[in-house]
């Protein structure tokens with residue numbers, strides 16, 4: 001079988017990790033950075049010191065800031081922050097080959113237009129075949145070759161199968177799905193819940209509270225996911241429950257660490273330490289979507305209220321605990 005040519009858009013932690021995965025068994029994988037200086041530094045250091053220090057780039061990874069480098073790719077992995085996806089997809093339009101797979105690896109929802117990433121890509125790249133890759137996977141773990149399993153969804157199951165074969169390695173396993181919406185909701189929402197879990201850890205609420213928070217977050221995700229057409233088995237799978245458990249349970253997560261800093265008293269504007277925390281961009285749009293669907297999401301609402309400075313962490317915890325008793329659904 002010939003191996004699909006792969007290019008990666010976005011040279012952060014996850015872009016570098018996925019470029020290394022794609023480099024296995026390939027002679028060249030273009031890794032595009034929007035900042036030419038960053039592309040030059042990557043090419044010189046052969047390591048992403050800014051985002052993934054201590055983990056070398058594979059030989060076949062070719063850093064570049066020239067978008068024309070995606071022209072020969074049959075598979076393009078889009079690994080930029082969710083709020084940058086529209087601009088990057090639009091800029092890629094003149095170069096992307098007809099029928100190329102455009103695999104969304106960002107986890108978020110477009111704030112301004114309330115669009116899922118697959119909707120953004122459908123609008124900006126009519127020639128692309130969109131797919132979504134999401135699941136429990138820290139970039140450093142993947143780069144170190146630790147075992148990881150994620151979901152790859154495409155509307156066309158044959159494409160999903162082909163992408164799983166193109167991207168899977170001995171330690172990076174892809175499971176196919178056709179439920180694009182289910183996979184992208186899980187990835188976007190878990191970042192918001194991870195902020196809440198981090199806050200609980202920062203306030204030292206204890207392991208029982210952490211478990212309750214994960215379970216009730218999953219109930220919120222399930223309610224919204226079902227309202228938006230996601231399949232239950234997707235929400236219960238790697239990209240839903242799997243990623244929720246990972247991100248809500250580890251300070252390796254930037255969203256969790258952000259919430260933890262907030263719980264320990266850091267100000268909202270300082271708590272991320274300059275790192276990308278997708279949940280902070282997704283919280284508001286997630287609850288706007290939920291309200292439109294008539295879905296209750298009290299944990300996500302609390303995160304949004306704290307980030308908008310309408311509520312303190314302690315007041316939000318108090319409000320969650322004082323909610324009327326109800327059936328467990």
Ligand SMILES: NC(=O)C1=CN([C@@H]2O[C@H](COP(=O)(O)OP(=O)(O)OC[C@H]3O[C@@H](n4cnc5c(N)ncnc54)[C@H](OP(=O)(O)O)[C@@H]3O)[C@@H](O)[C@H]2O)C=CC1
Nearest residue numbers: 011012013014015034051079080082084106107138139276
């Ligand atoms: N890290 C992880 O373990 C995982 C991350 N993801 C998801 O992948 C996405 C990217 O995350 P990650 O790589 O970790 O983030 P990083 O912060 O490590 O990297 C983001 C990269 O995108 C670049 N960037 C920023 N703004 C733009 C823009 N407007 N146009 C093009 N590029 C831009 C950054 O450049 P600069 O350095 O100049 O700011 C940087 O190279 C997120 O949606 C995240 O949720 C998914 C699974 C795992």
Ligand SMILES: O=C(CO)COP(=O)(O)O
Nearest residue numbers: 135136137138253254255
């Ligand atoms: O998505 C991730 C793991 O699956 C990475 O989480 P953070 O963006 O919170 O670091």
